Amino acid sequence: MAVHLVMGIDTEGQKDVLGIWITNNESASFWQEVLTDLKTRGVEDILLTVSDNLPGFTRAIQAVFPESKQQICVVHQLRNSLRRVYYKGKKSVVDMMKPIYNAPNEKEALKNLWKLKEKWGKKYPYMISS
Secondary structure (H helix, E strand, C coil), rough: CCEEEEEECCCCCCCCEEEEEEEEECCCCHHHHHHHHHHHHCCCCCCCEEEEECCCHHHHHHCCCCCEEEEEEHHHHHHHHHHCCCCHHHHHHHHHHHHHCCCHHHHHHHHHHHHHHHCCCCCCCHHHHC
């Protein structure tokens, strides 16, 4: 069993738990029901979703809140990027990734991504594209 918690943050920064659902597995239909329930209960729009990029969730968001922007959770993105990196090089790669996701703006993030690509791009092209 999995417990899914949906939390919202309004434009003033107030955090609210919007609902808790218990299910045996995740699917597009499960998330479609959750999002439809949220809309029925008064959620007018979702500006940004942050998730693990589960395809069913992405499709459900697009169906119920088509204007919503989507972002992969940094932790899930890092795990995905590091999947094929050999253990021996992981610390060095992670140390070079931190300035990317901690960058104060997109320009700095891209500069740091370029450095990562220069050093590791040939060995780990999947990581760079991810």
